[in-house]
Structure formats: structure tokens, C-alpha cells
Amino acid sequence: MRTTLEDRPGALARLAQSCGDHGANILALQIFPGLEGVTDELVLSTPAGWAPDYVAALVTRAGGRDVIVRTAPERALVDEPTRYLQAARQVQEGLVPVEEVLAHLLEATPVHEGQGDDPHDDGSTLVVEAGGIAVRLRRAEEFTATEHARAAALAAVADAAEAVRTPDPVPGEVDAARLVLRAATLADHPALQRMHARCSARTVYHRYGVPLLRLTDRLARHLTGGDAVLAVVAEPDGSEEVVGIVQVVRRGGGTTPELTVLVEDEWQRRGVGTRLTRAALAQLGTEGYREVVLRGQVDNPGLVPLVTRLGVRVRVRVAGDDVTVLLGIAGEVERLGTPASQDLVRG
Numbered sequence: 001m002r003t004t005l006e007d008r009p010g011a012l013a014r015l016a017q018s019c020g021d022h023g024a025n026i027l028a029l030q031i032f033p034g035l036e037g038v039t040d041e042l043v044l045s046t047p048a049g050w051a052p053d054y055v056a057a058l059v060t061r062a063g064g065r066d067v068i069v070r071t072a073p074e075r076a077l078v079d080e081p082t083r084y085l086q087a088a089r090q091v092q093e094g095l096v097p098v099e100e101v102l103a104h105l106l107e108a109t110p111v112h113e114g115q116g117d118d119p120h121d122d123g124s125t126l127v128v129e130a131g132g133i134a135v136r137l138r139r140a141e142e143f144t145a146t147e148h149a150r151a152a153a154l155a156a157v158a159d160a161a162e163a164v165r166t167p168d169p170v171p172g173e174v175d176a177a178r179l180v181l182r183a184a185t186l187a188d189h190p191a192l193q194r195m196h197a198r199c200s201a202r203t204v205y206h207r208y209g210v211p212l213l214r215l216t217d218r219l220a221r222h223l224t225g226g227d228a229v230l231a232v233v234a235e236p237d238g239s240e241e242v243v244g245i246v247q248v249v250r251r252g253g254g255t256t257p258e259l260t261v262l263v264e265d266e267w268q269r270r271g272v273g274t275r276l277t278r279a280a281l282a283q284l285g286t287e288g289y290r291e292v293v294l295r296g297q298v299d300n301p302g303l304v305p306l307v308t309r310l311g312v313r314v315r316v317r318v319a320g321d322d323v324t325v326l327l328g329i330a331g332e333v334e335r336l337g338t339p340a341s342q343d344l345v346r347g
Contacts, residue, residue, distance in 0.1 A: 001041070001042050001043075001044055001055055001056075001059060001067065001068070001069045002039065002040070002041045002042075002066075002067070002068045002141055003015075003039070003040055003059050003064035003065065003066060003067045003068070004034070004036075004037040004038065004039050004040075004064065004065050004066045005037055005038050005040060005063055005064055005065075006037055006038075006063065007033070007034075007037055007038050011038070011063055012031075012038075012040060014062050014063055015040070015042075015059065015062040015063065015064060017062075018058060018059075018061065018062035019042075019044065019058070019062075022058055023046070023047045024044045024045070024046045024047070024050075024055070024058070025044065025045040025046075026042050026043070026044060027043045027044065027045055027077060028042070028043035028076060028077055029041070029042050029043075030080060032144035032145070032146045032147070033145075033146070034144060034145060037065075039144050040064075043072050043076045043077060044072075052069040052070065053069075055067075055069045056069050066142075068140065068141045073107075083105060084105065084150065084154070087101045087102075087104075087105055087154060088154060088157050091154060091157055091158040091161060092157060092158075092161040093161075094161060094162065098130045098135060098154065098155055098158040099130070099135045099137075101154065102126075102128070102135065102137060102151055102154060102155075103137055105150075105154075106126070106137060106139065106143070106147060106151070107139060108126065108137035108138060108139040108143075109137065109138055109139065110135070110136065110137055111125065111136040111137065111138050112136075124138055124139055124140065124141065124142050124143065125137070125138045125143075126138075126143045126147065126148060126151055128148075128151045128152050128154075128155040129155060130155040130158050130159060135155065137151075178236065178237040179234045179235065179236060179237065179243070179272065179275065180234070180235050180236070180237050181232055181233070181234050181275060181276065181279050182232065182233060182235075183230075183231065183232060183233075184223065184224040184231035184232060184233045184245060184247075185224065186221070186224060186225070188224060188233055188242060189217065189220040189221070189224070191233075191235075191240065191241055191242040192215060192220050192223060192224075192233075192242055192245065193214070193215045193220060194241065194242075195241070195242045195243060195244075195245075195262075195264050196212075196214065196215035197214065197215075198264050198265070198266070199262070199264045199265055200265050203262070203263075203264070203265055203268075204262075205297075206296065206297055206299075206300040206302070207260060207261075207262040209297065223245060223247055229248045229249060229250050229257050229284070230246075230247070230248040230257075230280055230283060230284065231245065231246070231247045231248070232245070232246050232276055232279055232280055232283075233245045234263075234267075234272055234275065234276055243263065243264050243266075243267045243272060244261070244262060244263035244264065244267060244272045244273060244276050245261070245262055245276070246259065246260070246261045246262075246273075246276040246277055246279075246280045247259070247260050247261075248280055248284065248292065256289075256291050256292065256293055256326075257284065257289065257292055257293070258292070258293045258294075258295060259277065259280060259281075259292050259293065259294050259327075260294075260295070261273045261276055261277055261306070263276075263302075268302060269302070269305075271309070273302065273306050274306060274309045274310065277294075277306065277310060278310060278336045279336075281310070281312065281327065281329045281332070281336050282329075282332075282333050282336035284329060285329045285330070285331075285332055285333035285336065286333055289329060290328070290329065290330040291326055291327065291328055291329065291330070292326075292327045292329060293324060293325070293326055293327070294307070294324075294325040294326075294327055295322065295323070295324055295325075296322075296323050296325070297321050297322060297323065298318060298321050298322070298323055299321070300323075303323060303325075307325055307327075310327065310336075311336075312327050312328055312329055312332050312336070313327070313328035313332075314326065314327055314328070315328075
């Protein structure tokens with residue numbers, strides 16, 4: 001049963017008291033705040049023989065308006081946050097279309113192209129954008145502002161998941177699949193400096209955590225030597241330019257190495273960082289390392305997609321603006337794929 005009550009103290013209590021006095025038990029409740037009152041959705045267990053009209057009259061006498069009564073499906077008793085979390089998992093996996101998931105959640109009917117708009121629509125139609133397509137749903141009762149917000153949030157989850165599953169194609173003639181991954185050498189310093197010059201200030205900041213105007217010779221040597229346990233670069237096949245680098249270092253005598261990755265802007269969201277990182281992790285796994293630390297900032301848009309695509313066990317810790325991800329690689333070598341070159345750069 002769904003109804004709108006005045007937004008004042010005691011309104012819902014009077015409705016609950018009226019239901020109890022007449023033998024109707026409230027099994028579940030959802031509250032949708034609004035500008036012109038509060039919409040409440042209740043799942044009721046009523047005595048045998050009650051008709052929907054009797055329930056509607058009871059609610060109206062208790063102060064409810066715009067009353068809609070219908071037989072409730074069993075899923076109405078499932079915890080609502082749990083239903084939305086399960087729905088988020090469905091759209092993230094991409095196994096069920098977001099239109100179908102939303103229709104099930106909101107007990108609505110999809111409206112497809114060519115069916116036209118309802119000229120008498122009074123709020124009973126909901127429209128959200130998912131994957132560049134307008135998803136339209138319709139039902140008898142009006143959608144609340146809360147339901148509109150929930151639908152938009154779920155559509156955003158679907159868009160984000162789709163972006164991770166299907167990265168944009170590489171611009172130009174060189175395909176990302178034709179990238180060559182190899183150990184970094186001292187001869188790569190000029191190419192690394194040119195790559196840094198092509199990177200935006202934001203990309204460089206996400207890698208180093210500080211503004212960096214240019215890559216000095218000293219820092220270039222640090223990337224390919226010094227404390228480096230492993231350094232791998234990616235370059236398009238047939239090119240002498242570097243477009244990404246992953247570096248693994250061991251700091252302060254610690255046993256768990258730290259991994260950092262940098263991909264120039266034009267090659268981001270093409271799987272370059274994932275390929276570099278997976279190759280480095282596979283190499284470390286063959287050498288007996290069990291865990292690797294990955295550090296970044298909370299506002300780095302590439303961090304979550306990268307960690308998700310790796311497919312290894314993770315533990316995440318957030319402290320202020322900093323994110324620390326512990327990647328478990330023990331026993332994951334075969335699943336991670338081809339290790340990096342055996343010609344490693346070591347300190």
C-alpha cells in the first residue's frame with residue numbers, strides 16, 4: 001500500500017495505530033520525503049477477506065491521500081538496501097540490462113521507442129540515461145524523487161562498469177595490443193623525458209604526488225635504477241617512444257615492494273597500465289614475492305579501474321587523500337599472464 005501523508009509529527013503513528021486497531025500488521029515500510037508531503041509504502045498482512053477498497057478506506061480515514069493498494073510480491077519483504085546492492089552487482093557484471101534491473105526494482109514496465117509518451121503523464125514515467133540510451137519506465141503510481149535518484153545512481157554504476165569492460169580504442173594507427181613491453185634501460189632516459197613532457201600536470205601529479213615540471217636526468221636514473229626491483233616500459237611496436245612505465249621499488253629494507261605506474265594521457269583507458277602492471281606482478285610472483293603495495297590518491301580516476309582489472313586479491317586503506325592498495329600475488333602467476341622480461345633492472 002502506498003499513500004501520501006502530511007509531513008508533520010504523528011501522521012505515520014496515526015496510520016500505524018489505525019492499522020493495528022483493525023488487525024492489519026505492518027511487515028515493511030519505506031519512506032519517500034517530498035515537498036508536498038511524505039510518501040509511505042507499507043507492506044501489510046491483513047485478516048482474511050479484506051479487499052483493496054477496504055484497505056484504501058482505512059488508510060484514507062487515517063489521513064492518507066492518493067492511496068494505491070495492490071497484492072504485494074514476496075520480494076516486497078526483502079530489505080530494500082539489499083535489493084539495490086544486489087542490483088548494483090548485476091549491472092556491474094553486465095549480465096542483466098539496466099532497463100530490466102530497474103523495471104524489477106521499481107515494479108515498472110519499460111517503454112520502448114515508438115510506443116510514444118503518455119500525454120496524461122503526471123509523474124508515472126521515469127527516464128534515465130544509461131550507456132547513452134534513454135531508459136524509460138512507466139507504472140500506475142507516481143515515481144518519487146528518491147526513486148528517480150536511485151535509478152540515476154544505478155545507471156551511473158552501469159556506465160562505469162561498461163567503461164571498465166570496454167575501453168576506448170587507441171587513437172591513430174597503432175593498436176594497444178601491438179605494444180611491446182620490455183625492461184627499462186638507461187638508454188630509455190630521453191624517451192622517458194619526452195613522455196613526461198607529453199603528460200598533463202594532473203597525470204604527473206597522480207604519479208608522484210607533487211607538481212613536477214619536467215623529468216630531470218637524476219629522476220630518470222631513479223626510475224630505471226637505484227632502488228628499483230623491476231622497471232618495465234611500454235612502447236608501440238616499431239616506435240622509439242615510451243608511452244608507459246611501471247616501476248617496483250623496495251624502500252627502507254622492507255620486504256613488500258611498492259609499485260607505481262605512469263601512462264601518458266593519450267594512451268590512458270586503453271589497458272596499457274593494466275598490461276604493464278600484470279606483467280610486473282607476474283614477474284614478481286615468479287621470484288617468490290607474495291604481496292605488492294600500490295599507492296595513489298583518492299581523486300585518481302584510473303586507480304579503481306586498474307585494480308579491478310588486475311583480478312588479484314586486494315586490501316584497501318584510505319588515509320586522507322592517500323590510498324594504499326595491498327595486492328596479493330601469491331599463487332596468481334599463471335592467471336596474471338606473461339611475466340616481464342627476464343632482463344630486469346635492479347638496484
